[in-house]
Amino acid sequence: MAIGHYIKEIGRGKDGARALGRAQACDLFGQILDGQVSDLELGAFCIAMRIKGETPEEMCGFLDATHARLKPVPVAVAAAGPATVVIPSYNGARKLPALTPLLALLLARRKLAVVVHGTATEDQRVSTATVLEALGIALQGNPHGVQRGQVAFYPTEMLHGGLHRLLEVRRTLKLRNPAHSLVKLLAPCAGPQVLVTSYTHPEYAVSMAQVLCQMQSTALLLRGTEGEAVADPRRLPRMQCIVRGSPEATIEHQPGTLASLPDLPGPQALATAAYIQDVLDARLPLPEPIALQVEQIVRLAEVACVA
Numbered sequence: 001m002a003i004g005h006y007i008k009e010i011g012r013g014k015d016g017a018r019a020l021g022r023a024q025a026c027d028l029f030g031q032i033l034d035g036q037v038s039d040l041e042l043g044a045f046c047i048a049m050r051i052k053g054e055t056p057e058e059m060c061g062f063l064d065a066t067h068a069r070l071k072p073v074p075v076a077v078a079a080a081g082p083a084t085v086v087i088p089s090y091n092g093a094r095k096l097p098a099l100t101p102l103l104a105l106l107l108a109r110r111k112l113a114v115v116v117h118g119t120a121t122e123d124q125r126v127s128t129a130t131v132l133e134a135l136g137i138a139l140q141g142n143p144h145g146v147q148r149g150q151v152a153f154y155p156t157e158m159l160h161g162g163l164h165r166l167l168e169v170r171r172t173l174k175l176r177n178p179a180h181s182l183v184k185l186l187a188p189c190a191g192p193q194v195l196v197t198s199y200t201h202p203e204y205a206v207s208m209a210q211v212l213c214q215m216q217s218t219a220l221l222l223r224g225t226e227g228e229a230v231a232d233p234r235r236l237p238r239m240q241c242i243v244r245g246s247p248e249a250t251i252e253h254q255p256g257t258l259a260s261l262p263d264l265p266g267p268q269a270l271a272t273a274a275y276i277q278d279v280l281d282a283r284l285p286l287p288e289p290i291a292l293q294v295e296q297i298v299r300l301a302e303v304a305c306v307a
Helices: 004-010 022-033 039-052 056-069 100-109 128-134 161-168 178-185 202-214 269-280 288-303
Strands: 084-088 114-118 151-155 193-199 218-223 239-243 246-251
Touching: 004 022, 004 039, 022 039, 022 056, 022 161, 056 178, 056 202, 084 100, 084 288, 100 114, 100 128, 100 151, 100 269, 100 288, 114 128, 128 151, 128 269, 161 178, 178 193, 178 202, 193 202, 193 288, 202 218, 202 239, 202 246, 218 288, 239 288, 246 288
Parallel strands: 084 114, 084 193, 114 151, 193 218
Antiparallel strands: 218 239, 239 246
């Protein structure tokens, strides 16, 4: 098979390009994940979608193709227990400490199973994986699943090799492609799950919420901290709760900084790991925005399992 007829539709430029239907997008992305397209076709797809931008319908089709090919991460928890928490981590930190591991460990302390998945997409940033390693957490998720009260990190290639290869295209083309948005919307686990995900630009708050609703997801969507799905420790970001595809409560952004600011380290992995351990051991206070985020996720994990 070939994807030239799809590229003809999406590659007409910003104003002339036509959006694909969900089934078409699923077929196109499935061929890409399966390695059935040439390098030329793959490059054309990435550039065309970068210019056009993917619609929510197209992103749902891309997710359909990906979910059909994933081997779901098993979760060793009781069927009646809270949902698994999924945190994608693909941006890392440049100026602020990467506190996604702190969020994950706080949720594990609340007896939730937490799956973090990701890969380094920018060499200049400190990744969540590097901080987790400094904290002594293994970077190869257990193939037998994640336990309640545990954080497990799954590199993207463990979820699907074709998806990881598509992310790596950025290193050649120097441009993002739909895979970079898709991984933030992925539901990789077996059973009920709560997705904690983020956006960097306001327009993505709308399109990502539309995708989450169409996919019938339960999720917490917030303005990210340097692209990571953890609340900014210095100010309260906007957080939107979605339960099985229905928008629920929204915590509005509070302008300005908090009255009492945390004493944050630089972005270095060892300094970040030391700060996280100090917070976990109560030697330093937990930043209020992250504490509020934890409570919202715990609540969503409980309601996600209610029929």
